[in-house]
Amino acid sequence: MAAEPSLTSQSGAAPESAIRLRGLTKTYRGRNKQPDKLALRPTDLDIPAGSIFGLLGPNGAGKSTLINILAGLVTKTAGDAWIWGYDIARSPRQARAAIGVVPQELNIDPFFTPRELLDLQAGLYGVPKRERITTEILEAVGLADKADSYARTLSGGMRRRLMVAKAMVHSPPVLVLDEPTAGVDIELRRSLWAHVRALNRAGTTIVLTTHYLEEAEEMCDRIAIIDQGRIVACDSTANLLSSVDSKTMVVSLSEPLAALPPGLAGRGMELAAPTRLVVRYRPSETRLGDLLTLMDQNGVRIADLSTEETDLEDIFLQLTGEAAAARRQAAGE
Numbered sequence: 001m002a003a004e005p006s007l008t009s010q011s012g013a014a015p016e017s018a019i020r021l022r023g024l025t026k027t028y029r030g031r032n033k034q035p036d037k038l039a040l041r042p043t044d045l046d047i048p049a050g051s052i053f054g055l056l057g058p059n060g061a062g063k064s065t066l067i068n069i070l071a072g073l074v075t076k077t078a079g080d081a082w083i084w085g086y087d088i089a090r091s092p093r094q095a096r097a098a099i100g101v102v103p104q105e106l107n108i109d110p111f112f113t114p115r116e117l118l119d120l121q122a123g124l125y126g127v128p129k130r131e132r133i134t135t136e137i138l139e140a141v142g143l144a145d146k147a148d149s150y151a152r153t154l155s156g157g158m159r160r161r162l163m164v165a166k167a168m169v170h171s172p173p174v175l176v177l178d179e180p181t182a183g184v185d186i187e188l189r190r191s192l193w194a195h196v197r198a199l200n201r202a203g204t205t206i207v208l209t210t211h212y213l214e215e216a217e218e219m220c221d222r223i224a225i226i227d228q229g230r231i232v233a234c235d236s237t238a239n240l241l242s243s244v245d246s247k248t249m250v251v252s253l254s255e256p257l258a259a260l261p262p263g264l265a266g267r268g269m270e271l272a273a274p275t276r277l278v279v280r281y282r283p284s285e286t287r288l289g290d291l292l293t294l295m296d297q298n299g300v301r302i303a304d305l306s307t308e309e310t311d312l313e314d315i316f317l318q319l320t321g322e323a324a325a326a327r328r329q330a331a332g333e
């Protein structure tokens with residue numbers, strides 16, 4: 001068994017890694033003659049304490065499997081995982097006490113009030129009455145004024161925040177939010193994020209999975225991209241954004257074109273409108289100056305041009321697309 005990380009919460013200090021994985025693996029055993037499914041390949045990962053960490057990946061990538069192993073809902077097949085320094089296999093109780101998971105589904109009993117629901121949850125976690133911080137948690141998620149209203153009268157966004165509150169009753173240092181804003185409108189999403197940020201500022205490490213790449217870009221200081229059960233990238237958001245080898249340039253033409261000149265075919269150019277040319281290129285392979293010369297030689301008259309900032313979506317597609325292309329190649333397609 002791998003050694004326990006040096007700094008653990010047993011010593012009272014915050015560990016360096018809120019979550020540490022070494023070779024963590026999950027294979028779901030096939031039932032009814034179905035083949036086994038390797039959902040998580042041997043995975044190493046360190047999520048720094050105090051961070052807002054994004055776990056991104058297409059559907060079926062293995063994000064829920066990973067989260068469910070941490071939450072104690074799915075049993076790992078191999079490898080090790082520590083939550084706040086506690087080995088999930090050797091110290092399951094302490095590991096589970098160190099994490100709060102906000103699931104995707106909104107399962108809230110409509111006939112209880114937020115205060116009652118939090119008290120019930122605290123009871124489930126064995127938090128003694130005198131140690132409960134129900135009011136503080138309701139304040140932290142902006143539900144203090146709804147503390148005694150029936151949950152059925154809460155809006156969708158408020159219910160989401162109540163789910164976050166439920167996951168906080170045992171004051172876990174690590175909070176995992178699994179697709180917390182799926183189906184939540186933009187305004188409520190913003191307010192939920194403001195609350196999550198406030199929790200992070202107060203010291204909680206946040207791990208979130210999201211399909212909204214913009215949201216990950218805005219919220220997370222580090223991001224891991226997971227695809228087919230494998231981590232294909234893990235870095236600070238800034239490094240990830242600067243590493244992508246793809247740029248888009250939009251050119252306004254002073255003279256309209258009916259079609260793309262043949263000399264420009266195969267150069268990543270697309271005539272989006274008679275006076276608008278969109279150019280996608282890899283800066284490592286193509287110089288912007290060469291592209292402009294080529295356009296000039298082919299009779300393209302430029303009125304104006306702008307380059308678009310790379311965003312996480314470009315990186316996500318590049319990485320998960322490359323992985324898909326490699327798989328196709330390996331399969332001989």
Ligand SMILES: Nc1ncnc2c1ncn2[C@@H]1O[C@H](COP(=O)(O)OP(=O)(O)OP(=O)(O)O)[C@@H](O)[C@H]1O
Pocket residue numbers: 028029037038039057058059060061062063064065066
């Ligand atoms: N209980 C299970 N038995 C067999 N296979 C499973 C089981 N749970 C998940 N899988 C498979 O494991 C793979 C990873 O699934 P997982 O739910 O972890 O992905 P995900 O990244 O969370 O996807 P989503 O964003 O759609 O929730 C998928 O191929 C899925 O079909």
